[in-house]
Amino acid sequence: MSPAEVRPSNYRVPxxxxxxxxxxxxxxxxxLVLGTLVGVSWRxxxxxxxxxxxxxxxxxxxxxxxxxxxxxxxGLRGTRIDPLNLGQLRRAIEExxxxxxxxxxxxxxxxxxxxxSLARPTPEPVNTLFLALSELREVLAGERERHDELLAGxxxxxxxxxxxSIALLIVLPLAGLALSALFRHYIKHPLDDLGDLLMxxxxxxYECVPDTVLDGTAKLAQPVxxxxxxLVTRLQELEEEHLNRERALERExxxxxxxxxAQSRELARAERLAAVGAVSAGLAHxxxxxxxxxxxxxxxxxxxxGESDQSNRITMVISELKRINGLLNEQVDAARHAxxxxxxxxxxxxxxxxxxxxxxxxxxxxxxxxQVQPGLVCVLPAAGLRQALLNLLLNAVQVLGDKGNVSVxxxxxxxxxxxxxxxxxxxxxxxxxxxxxxxFATSRAGGTGLGLAMVRRFVRDHDGDLxxxxxxxxxxxxxxxxxCGLGMNGEKDNG
Numbered sequence: 109m110s111p112a113e114v115r116p117s118n119y120r121v122p123x124x125x126x127x128x129x130x131x132x133x134x135x136x137x138x139x140l141v142l143g144t145l146v147g148v149s150w151r152x153x154x155x156x157x158x159x160x161x162x163x164x165x166x167x168x169x170x171x172x173x174x175x176x177x178x179x180x181x182x183g184l185r186g187t188r189i190d191p192l193n194l195g196q197l198r199r200a201i202e203e204x205x206x207x208x209x210x211x212x213x214x215x216x217x218x219x220x221x222x223x224x225s226l227a228r229p230t231p232e233p234v235n236t237l238f239l240a241l242s243e244l245r246e247v248l249a250g251e252r253e254r255h256d257e258l259l260a261g262x263x264x265x266x267x268x269x270x271x272x273s274i275a276l277l278i279v280l281p282l283a284g285l286a287l288s289a290l291f292r293h294y295i296k297h298p299l300d301d302l303g304d305l306l307m308x309x310x311x312x313x314y315e316c317v318p319d320t321v322l323d324g325t326a327k328l329a330q331p332v333x334x335x336x337x338x339l340v341t342r343l344q345e346l347e348e349e350h351l352n353r354e355r356a357l358e359r360e361x362x363x364x365x366x367x368x369x370a371q372s373r374e375l376a377r378a379e380r381l382a383a384v385g386a387v388s389a390g391l392a393h394x395x396x397x398x399x400x401x402x403x404x405x406x407x408x409x410x411x412x413x414g415e416s417d418q419s420n421r422i423t424m425v426i427s428e429l430k431r432i433n434g435l436l437n438e439q440v441d442a443a444r445h446a447x448x449x450x451x452x453x454x455x456x457x458x459x460x461x462x463x464x465x466x467x468x469x470x471x472x473x474x475x476x477x478x479q480v481q482p483g484l485v486c487v488l489p490a491a492g493l494r495q496a497l498l499n500l501l502l503n504a505v506q507v508l509g510d511k512g513n514v515s516v517x518x519x520x521x522x523x524x525x526x527x528x529x530x531x532x533x534x535x536x537x538x539x540x541x542x543x544x545x546x547x548f549a550t551s552r553a554g555g556t557g558l559g560l561a562m563v564r565r566f567v568r569d570h571d572g573d574l575x576x577x578x579x580x581x582x583x584x585x586x587x588x589x590x591x592c593g594l595g596m597n598g599e600k601d602n603g
Contacts, residue, residue, distance in 0.1 A: 165209030176241045183234040198226040211254035448489035455518045456480040477515040486525045487593035496563045504531040525592040535578035
């Protein structure tokens with residue numbers, strides 16, 4: 109077979125199919141020979157049993173005949189014939205009839221007649237014995253005739269078995285030659301071809317055997333070569349998978365390299381942030397004294413104004429000065445690595461205060477809304493959370509410009525605080541959604557790129573998550589996930 113052409117096949121048959129026909133024929137011949145031997149033995153046994161039984165039957169008849177002759181001779185010599193002897197002869201004949209060993213159809217009736225004649229009382233027992241002996245001799249003659257016929261049948265069967273044995277001696281060598289030819293045609297030649305094909309696999313030659321070549325192959329060998337085609341096809345697939353895996357590994361190595369480079373850039377940015385933090389801590393320390401003076405002046409001004417609308421505004425200014433002073437203290441504490449304490453924080457109050465402050469800094473056409481779960485209280489760093497939310501709200505207001513809506517949703521789910529800040533502005537750039545928050549990276553003119561970075565740092569420092577997304581109807585959504593500790597169900601809508 110030429111090992112050059114290709115076509116895959118899905119027909120799968122084991123290699124042992126090549127051996128089925130020769131092995132089947134060999135097995136059939138062996139079974140035939142063994143069956144013949146068993147049959148001959150069984151026939152010989154069957155022939156011997158009736159011969160032995162009939163010989164025993166004739167022997168019993170001869171014994172009875174001998175006893176009849178002896179009794180008859182005694183009577184002829186003048187000896188009195190004892191009725192007991194006649195009874196014993198009658199019982200012996202009846203026993204022969206009961207054994208059913210006769211082969212002649214008239215034997216049993218004749219023996220019964222003899223037994224009946226011996227049973228009848230008669231004044232001339234010699235005549236009775238003479239008639240019985242004559243009848244018994246005729247019975248023996250009939251049985252010997254049947255015995256001769258049985259022996260003739262045995263002789264004929266033996267001659268037939270001899271002829272059968274001679275025929276087997278002639279047929280078996282011829283059958284062996286035929287099996288040898290079948291073996292070469294169905295097994296040896298296909299196996300030689302298969303060996304050539306397997307040698308091709310050793311040199312990674314994954315070509316299939318074509319249908320044109322398969323059609324000229326023995327039918328029993330065709331399934332094997334189709335299975336070879338399936339093997340070659342599978343090897344081709346595995347080779348392709350191996351190449352794909354190598355390419356995938358190369359991609360993973362490139363991605364890991366890019367990730368290392370990105371981490372290097374993050375470390376560089378972290379170093380810059382650390383430097384900025386150190387500078388911020390120094391500035392905060394220097395700004396606290398002048399801010400304290402401004403706060404004292406505003407406090408005195410509030411006392412002078414008394415209760416008036418201007419006094420309320422001065423109160424808000426004082427509150428914001430305190431918040432600024434708190435932020436400056438946080439910067440100094442952060443530089444000293446002193447974390448803010450965790451306190452029970454009512455989220456509704458915190459959000460309402462932030463929105464009240466923002467309303468003085470936002471255009472009239474920008475709507476601010478809050479939806480906070482009623483009674484929601486979480487154990488959190490209140491100042492840090494307030495600053496993070498303020499950064500998010502200021503970013504949203506600055507993106508909207510002169511018109512739009514900003515909303516804050518806060519709720520507790522599964523022991524976590526979830527805060528969503530939503531706006532209907534242009535949304536986040538796709539690049540930011542892909543790369544995430546990076547310090548100093550901003551798409552807004554005049555932005556520093558630090559607002560979201562500070563929010564992310566606050567959230568991560570408290571085992572939380574920050575998620576950026578664009579809303580389906582337009583606008584941006586920033587979600588903060590923080591451990592809550594305490595929470596209640598319900599909803600509150602503050603416009």
